[in-house]
Amino acid sequence: MKFFIIAGAINGFLSVALGAFGAHLLEGKVADKYLATWETAVQYQMFHALALVAIGILMSSKVLGPISTLNTAGYFILAGIIIFSGSLYVLSLTGISILGAVTPIGGVAFLVGWIMLIVAAVKYAN
Structure with a gap:
């Protein structure tokens, strides 16, 4: 559980840092299509960083039953x-x-x- 919160926080940090890098240092140095690709990578990284934090919180609260299902979800994300x-x-x-x-x-x-997160919610949520 702590692992996913830390991994999510690290990825959130990296997403912000890489987003700033792309916006300030890549603009004009790479083609616009590659800048758009970079922005897509940043967005998906941030969305899923938040998902990792949520999974870590759900694991620590034991809201969704067996940790193994959430653990699998976290590792796949x-x-x-x-x-x-x-x-x-x-x-x-x-x-x-x-x-x-x-x-x-x-x-x-x-x-x-x-x-896997859906499975955990359907099978184990009260």
Whole structure:
């Protein structure tokens, strides 16, 4: 539980820092399409950073029953941040288009994480 709160806070911090980096240091240095890609990575990282914090809080309060379901959700969301946002950051900086093929794997990890959170709520919420 503490792990996901810390991981969420770190990712929230990184999202703000990387967003500022993109807005102030990348503008005019990368193509507009790559700047838009960078912004997408920042947005998804922040949304899912908040999800990690929420999962950590839910785990500590034991509102949704067995921690294993929430644990699985948290790890999938964390993997999604790394794969989805990470691949978009690298794509934006390098222009290596093959990374666009990796990004959907991160998207699927996000979806699985959200599904696991739904499962926890449906099965265990009072």
